[in-house]
Amino acid sequence: MKNQLPRLQSFVEQNTSNIIVLADRHTLRDCYPLLGSEVRYILIPYGEIYKNLNSCEYIWKKLVEFGATRNTILLCLGGGVLCDMGAFAGACYQRGIRVVLVPTSLLAMVDASTGGKTGVNFLHFKNYIGLFSEADEVFVCPVFLETLPSIEMTNGFVEMLKHGLIADAKHYHNVKEFFSEDDKALDYQLIYDSIAIKKRFVDQDFRDIGLRKRLNFGHTVGHALEAHSLFINDENESISHGTAVALGIIVESFISHQESGLSADELNQITQVLQPLALGVKEEIPKLEVLMPYLLKDKKNENKKISFSLIKAIGESEHNREISVGLIADGLAYLRKLK
Ligand SMILES: NC(=O)c1ccc[n+]([C@@H]2O[C@H](COP(=O)([O-])OP(=O)(O)OC[C@H]3O[C@@H](n4cnc5c(N)ncnc54)[C@H](O)[C@@H]3O)[C@@H](O)[C@H]2O)c1
The missing domain is CATH 1.20.1090.10 (Dehydroquinate synthase-like - alpha domain)
Structure with missing residues (x-):
C-alpha cells in the first residue's frame, strides 16, 4: 500500500463544497494544511475526556448550522478519539451521512480507523455508547506522523x-x-x-x-x-x-x-x-x-x-x-x- 496523501488531496479538491472537516486544535494546526484545499471545518477540543455525548451534540449543532445534508461528507481528521466520535456523530446525524476517516495518530492509523467501531465514553465506561458503522473511506497517510508527539x-x-x-x-x-x-x-x-x-x-x-x-x-x-x-x-x-x-x-x-x-x-x-x-x-x-x-x-x-x-x-x-x-x-x- 502506498502513501495515500495525493489521493486524499485530490478527493478533497473534487468535493470541496460537500466536505466538512472535523478537527481539534492540534490537527487543525498540523494536518489540515496538508489537505491542500480550503474547506469548512468544525473544531472540537482534543482529549479522551471530551469523547462524550456533549461533544457529539456540539458536532450535530454545527452540522445543522452548516446546513449539512445526506450528501455531506464528514471528514474526520485526527487521532482515535476524534475518529471514533466523529464517525459515531456522522452515523447518527440524519440517520447517517458519509464519513471519511483520515487518521493522524499512529494508533488511529493501525487500529481505530479499521473495523467500524464508533462511539463515545459514558458514565466512566470506555466506548459504552456507539455503533458498528464502517467509514465510507479511510486514507492512511503516514506523513501526518511527522508532527505527532x-x-x-x-x-x-x-x-x-x-x-x-x-x-x-x-x-x-x-x-x-x-x-x-x-x-x-x-x-x-x-x-x-x-x-x-x-x-x-x-x-x-x-x-x-x-x-x-x-x-x-x-x-x-x-x-x-x-x-x-x-x-x-x-x-x-x-x-x-x-x-x-x-x-x-x-x-x-x-x-x-x-x-x-x-x-x-x-x-x-x-x-x-x-x-x-x-x-x-x-x-x-x-x-x-x-x-x-x-x-x-x-x-x-x-x-x-x-x-x-x-x-x-x-x-x-x-x-x-x-x-x-x-x-x-x-x-x-x-x-x-x-x-
Ligand atoms: N475504534 C477502534 O477500533 C479503536 C481502536 C483503538 C483505540 N480506539 C480509541 O482511540 C482513542 C485513542 O486514540 P489516540 O491514541 O489517537 O489519541 P487521541 O485521539 O487523543 O490523539 C492523541 C493526541 O494527539 C494529537 N494528534 C493527533 N494526530 C496528530 C498529529 N498528526 N500531529 C500532532 N498532534 C496530533 C491529538 O490532537 C491528541 O491531542 C481512544 O479513545 C480509544 O478508545 C479506538
Missing part, C-alpha cells in the same frame, strides 16, 4: 506489538526493534502490515462476537486501568491509552503463562519490552477491588464472568477464557513487583 507514537506502537503478539510473531519482532530503539525511523510498511492483521480479524467477525475479541488482548485490564485513572485524575495526569494497554498486556501475559501455556521465556521477553512504560506509573496501580467495577463492565463478558483474550505463544491467541478473580489479582501483583 513521541508519547503518542508509543501509544500506537503498543497496539502494533499487540497485533504481532496475537497473530504474527515476525511482525511482533519487527515492531519491537523500532519500539526499543529511540532514534530508529519507523518503516511505514509496518503500519500497513498492522492494518492487514487487524483487517483479517475484522473481516471474519465484524460484530465482535468471536474471533475479533482477540484484538482485545491487554485491553481487559488496560481499559479498566485507563477508565479508573481518568475517573480520579484530570486528563493530563491520567495514564495514557498506550501505557494502560502496555500494563494490561503485561498482566494478561502473566495470566496467559498461567492459563494458556505461554512459556516463561516469552513472558519475560514481553515484560522486558513493555516494562519501561510500567515503571513511571507502577505506584498508581489500584487494588483489584477498585478495578472490579470496570472489569465487570467489560464488553467481552458473558454471564457476569470476566472474560479474557489470551496468548498461547507469541503470535498465537485464543478468546473467551473466563479467569478467576484470584488469578487477576496475581497478575496485578506481578506488575507491581517489576523493577
Whole structure:
C-alpha cells in the first residue's frame, strides 16, 4: 500500500463544497494544511475526556448550522478519539451521512480507523455508547506522523506489538526493534502490515462476537486501568491509552503463562519490552477491588464472568477464557513487583 496523501488531496479538491472537516486544535494546526484545499471545518477540543455525548451534540449543532445534508461528507481528521466520535456523530446525524476517516495518530492509523467501531465514553465506561458503522473511506497517510508527539507514537506502537503478539510473531519482532530503539525511523510498511492483521480479524467477525475479541488482548485490564485513572485524575495526569494497554498486556501475559501455556521465556521477553512504560506509573496501580467495577463492565463478558483474550505463544491467541478473580489479582501483583 502506498502513501495515500495525493489521493486524499485530490478527493478533497473534487468535493470541496460537500466536505466538512472535523478537527481539534492540534490537527487543525498540523494536518489540515496538508489537505491542500480550503474547506469548512468544525473544531472540537482534543482529549479522551471530551469523547462524550456533549461533544457529539456540539458536532450535530454545527452540522445543522452548516446546513449539512445526506450528501455531506464528514471528514474526520485526527487521532482515535476524534475518529471514533466523529464517525459515531456522522452515523447518527440524519440517520447517517458519509464519513471519511483520515487518521493522524499512529494508533488511529493501525487500529481505530479499521473495523467500524464508533462511539463515545459514558458514565466512566470506555466506548459504552456507539455503533458498528464502517467509514465510507479511510486514507492512511503516514506523513501526518511527522508532527505527532513521541508519547503518542508509543501509544500506537503498543497496539502494533499487540497485533504481532496475537497473530504474527515476525511482525511482533519487527515492531519491537523500532519500539526499543529511540532514534530508529519507523518503516511505514509496518503500519500497513498492522492494518492487514487487524483487517483479517475484522473481516471474519465484524460484530465482535468471536474471533475479533482477540484484538482485545491487554485491553481487559488496560481499559479498566485507563477508565479508573481518568475517573480520579484530570486528563493530563491520567495514564495514557498506550501505557494502560502496555500494563494490561503485561498482566494478561502473566495470566496467559498461567492459563494458556505461554512459556516463561516469552513472558519475560514481553515484560522486558513493555516494562519501561510500567515503571513511571507502577505506584498508581489500584487494588483489584477498585478495578472490579470496570472489569465487570467489560464488553467481552458473558454471564457476569470476566472474560479474557489470551496468548498461547507469541503470535498465537485464543478468546473467551473466563479467569478467576484470584488469578487477576496475581497478575496485578506481578506488575507491581517489576523493577
Ligand atoms: N475504534 C477502534 O477500533 C479503536 C481502536 C483503538 C483505540 N480506539 C480509541 O482511540 C482513542 C485513542 O486514540 P489516540 O491514541 O489517537 O489519541 P487521541 O485521539 O487523543 O490523539 C492523541 C493526541 O494527539 C494529537 N494528534 C493527533 N494526530 C496528530 C498529529 N498528526 N500531529 C500532532 N498532534 C496530533 C491529538 O490532537 C491528541 O491531542 C481512544 O479513545 C480509544 O478508545 C479506538
